[in-house]
Amino acid sequence: MARGKIQIKRIENQTNRQVTYSKRRNGLFKKAHELTVLCDAKVSIIMISTSGKLHEYISPSTSTKQLFDQYQKTVGVDLWNSHFEKMQEQLKKLRDVNRALRREIRQRMGEGLNDLSFEQLTELIEDVDNSIKLIRERKYKVIGNQIETHKKKVRNVEEIHRNLLLECEARQEDPYGLVDHEGDYNSVLGFPNGGPRILALRLQPDHHHGHHHHHSHLHSGGGSDLTTFTLLE
Incomplete structure (x- = not known):
């Protein structure tokens, strides 16, 4: 086929x-x-x-x-020679650009101004003013970013401080909140020294091996704590 x-x-x-x-x-x-x-x-x-x-x-x-x-x-x-000539021409252009840039840098630094005409000096002044303007804008932007970062840090610190104040106020308004385990305390109302008080006794059981009864003892430095709180009027 x-x-x-x-x-x-x-x-x-x-x-x-x-x-x-x-x-x-x-x-x-x-x-x-x-x-x-x-x-x-x-x-x-x-x-x-x-x-x-x-x-x-x-x-x-x-x-x-x-x-x-x-x-x-x-x-x-001669292919290599023509290629070499092109490379030499490109290198010459790069050298001219480099020379012009170096001259412009010296002029912006205030050097080599004697050969400039009035029009060239005026143009140089405008270029310098524009460069300063750009630099100033960039500087203000950096400063603004730093200020915003500082403000955020201050706001975070203020928020932490505010939360701590609220926590402290809540503890002052509710002193009974200091009792962590309500079941561990027995409260007794009394009036020592002529003022209304509340006595909070923390009783810790004394376990004895071989006995069926548990006894609670009040003594110093031992199995119970005695804490006194002023009653709120």
Whole structure:
């Protein structure tokens, strides 16, 4: 069955395009290798895909530079010299830019102003004023950010202080809140020294091994605590 003729145009589908590139690249490299072996030819193929990947075939026992040198000798051109000249021209432009920038910096520092005309001095003054304006705006912005950060820290400290005051006020208004475990205390109303008082006794049981009864004792430094609170009127 005869193979259909393929129309030569760009393959729109990216996957098909990449597959075709890989197959034909391998075919070209295979043909180049056959030419190298069968005809003792020096072959170099350089290919760059649409994704930027470099693929190269070079005949064994040679290099791309050697082929380029032989090409220049055969054609009578000097590719390296023209490339060197372009690099020299680019380097000269960069040096001119660097020289101009250095001169501008010296002028902004107040040096080398004797050769400037009145118009150039006026333009330099405007440039310096604009630069100072930008620097001042940047400075104020930095200071503003620092002030806002400081304010946030102060607000946090004030909030902590306010919460502590509220907690202290709540403890003063409710002295019974000082009793952590209500079940551990027995309260006795009394009037010692002529004033209304509340006595809070914390009784700790004294366990005796081998007995069925538990006795609570009030004594100093032992199993109970005696705390006195003033009754609120």
